[in-house]
Amino acid sequence: MGFTPCASEPCVYIKNKQRKYNIIAVYVDDLLLASSNLRDLNDIETKISKEFDILDGGPAKYFLGMEIERDGDVGNIAISQRQYIYDLLMQNGMEECKAVSKPLEVGFQTSCDKDACSKVNRTEYQSLIGALVYLAISTRPDFLHSVSKLAQRNTDPHIEHKTAAKHILRYLKGTAEFKLHYKKTDRSIECFVDADWGEMRASESHTLVVRL
Template sequence: MDAIKAAISNAFDCTDKGATELFLDGELGPITLGHSQYINDMLVRYGIENCRPAVTPLDAGHQVACDNKQCKRVDIGSYQTQIGELMWLALTTRPDILHSVAKLAQRNQDPHSEHEAGVKHILRYLASTMDKKLRYKRTGQAFSGHVDADWGGDKTDRKSYTGYVFFLAGGPISWKSEKQRSVALSSTEAELSNLHNIFNVIL
């Protein structure tokens, strides 16, 4: 930032008066980021704008494994489109749905009716939390982060899930949820693998 200010000062006659507190005679308060209109458009497009609300993105312990040959397959293109729209939302302003979307994305090449129902569940959750936004403001608190991992959370391959979120200015600025690359033999090993991934991000 100092380099940018110096470059501007070299080109123009200006004075640095510190952090901006007023803009066009208006007071600058907290910054909020959200996608309520995007979510509403999705609900309308899929015809579920008046759906029954859900209180969680997915049911706890939801599994995407299914090797039953009799399961009803659904249209791959439609499923991938919905996952793509939800993933973009999860990566920009809705970290609360990222883990659920990442789970269902594993079925992009072979989606069944129960996976499509999982997508609808996430949409129902978004319908009930449409106005939730990321909020950033001056807090005086230091940069902080939270990490966690389960142990063998996926029954298909017994791999664990890793998740983290970093906070600055009172809100999340970086988050991720992914399956670990190797099978952990204990909860301790799963947590250590999680920390290793976090250190790679930080460094």
């Protein structure tokens, strides 16, 4: 169909031509279609239906734990994972926990080489960290740094690391309604990062310019 896998995400296929943008996101046997042209969108669905039995779910509202709100008249989209957070709190028995204002306490350190430290179940810890990482990279970049630090202890988690992970859950309790808002614009967005595609360079700064 003329689509090309995205370089940074091989499960996302793109076809951009004459200022018309078409995207297909694939997850196992689920597809999420996006297009800047309604006729193209219908054409893509028709072609896929000729090869596979499909069920049209209509405009996307919920996908892989992400809640999607659309205002098609002005081109705005809001994405959140409110229910995902509530389910995560329930799974960890923290529905009634007291919310905090920061993901981690200032100065929190993950390093610990004391043999006397109390260790926790590694599988349970990894499961919680994995759920938090998925949430952070999907819709909540505000605590990505914190959970990335805790992920460094995946092979040897101590009680203080699990306590810190639960601290993040308490932060989520108070921010469950947070959303990522995308608004239609003709302006460029400039993003400043301290790493390039392949390696970290502490002494250099790179500028990434993304045009929507």
